[in-house]
Amino acid sequence: GATSGFGLAMAHRFAKDKARLILTGRRAERLEALVRELGDAGASVLGLAFDMRDHAALSGAVADLPEAFQAIDVLVNNAGLALGLEGAPEADLSDWEAMIDTNVKGLVRLTRAVLPGMVERGRGHIVNIGSIAGSYAYPGGNVYGATKAFVEQFSRNLLCDLVRTPLRVTNIEPGLAETEFSVVRCKGDEAQARKIYEGAAFIHAEDIAEAVRWAIQQPAHININRIEIMPVGQAAGALAIHRKG
Ligand code: NDP
Numbered sequence: 106g107a108t109s110g111f112g113l114a115m116a117h118r119f120a121k122d123k124a125r126l127i128l129t130g131r132r133a134e135r136l137e138a139l140v141r142e143l144g145d146a147g148a149s150v151l152g153l154a155f156d157m158r159d160h161a162a163l164s165g166a167v168a169d170l171p172e173a174f175q176a177i178d179v180l181v182n183n184a185g186l187a188l189g190l191e192g193a194p195e196a197d198l199s200d201w202e203a204m205i206d207t208n209v210k211g212l213v214r215l216t217r218a219v220l221p222g223m224v225e226r227g228r229g230h231i232v233n234i235g236s237i238a239g240s241y242a243y244p245g246g247n248v249y250g251a252t253k254a255f256v257e258q259f260s261r262n263l264l265c266d267l268v269r270t271p272l273r274v275t276n277i278e279p280g281l282a283e284t285e286f287s288v289v290r291c292k293g294d295e296a297q298a299r300k301i302y303e304g305a306a307f308i309h310a311e312d313i314a315e316a317v318r319w320a321i322q323q324p325a326h327i328n329i330n331r332i333e334i335m336p337v338g339q340a341a342g343a344l345a346i347h348r349k350g
């Protein structure tokens with residue numbers, strides 16, 4: 106998910122750190138432009154345009170990696186989205202399915218495709234981009250929050266299964282961050298998306314890139330299990346109580 110937001114900031118950050126990068130996203134033109142830009146600046150970059158919901162395309166992309174890109178040290182499962190803010194009775198079922206297919210099924214398929222190689226090489230770090238929505242409920246969070254709760258528990262359970270290996274797993278859980286996330290959630294309604302950030306402090310994409318960098322650059326004997334990050338001015342609210350009358 107490198108064509109915008111957190112993923113784009115990570116691509117720039119890790120290119121500067123001289124990492125060899127595999128960048129993905131559906132928007133092929135954006136991806137090509139990014140690969141060209143980073144390549145021209147001296148980075149070693151491979152762009153793979155595919156839809157995370159397309160299992161055959163995803164498996165094919167991993168299976169056909171050029172030799173120089175096969176030994177993946179860090180997988181950042183960042184590609185994801187929220188669609189809609191309606192309550193559960195009104196929400197569009199196809200939106201729910203798109204979130205589950207991307208945030209849950211895409212993430213587990215890519216993880217499963219990359220993990221055996223990491224175990225074989227005895228090195229690797231899975232960094233999942235979860236969300237505070239996985240821990241705290243809010244109106245309209247319904248399935249989006251549930252997908253991120255899945256990511257949180259999947260991250261914990263991965264650690265259990267990998268406890269005898271040197272592999273590491275981290276779940277990064279950001280709060281309100283200004284990226285294309287809200288425009289996507291509001292289905293292209295930029296005015297509605299802008300309102301979400303109006304008057305509020307928010308996380309910048311570069312802040313999350315820095316959190317990921319910090320987690321993966323810890324000494325090899327340290328695993329950062331989870332990082333919850335909110336902007337100043339955001340906090341988990343009270344439980345919902347409806348009172349009659
Ligand atoms: P953006 O919309 O800016 O970026 C999302 C990225 O995911 C894009 O590169 C997009 O690429 C990619 N992506 C989405 N769906 C697919 C798909 N089906 N196949 C391939 N790539 C896909 O949002 P963010 O940077 O904010 O989001 C990144 C992650 O961070 C998401 O998992 C999101 O849930 C999470 N998050 C965001 C927060 C926020 O407030 N912004 C807070 C907490 C977590 P393309 O469209 O080209 O396919």
Ligand code: 8X3
Pocket residue numbers: 235236237238246279280281282
């Ligand atoms: C995005 C953060 O609070 O909009 O995952 O759900 S929030």
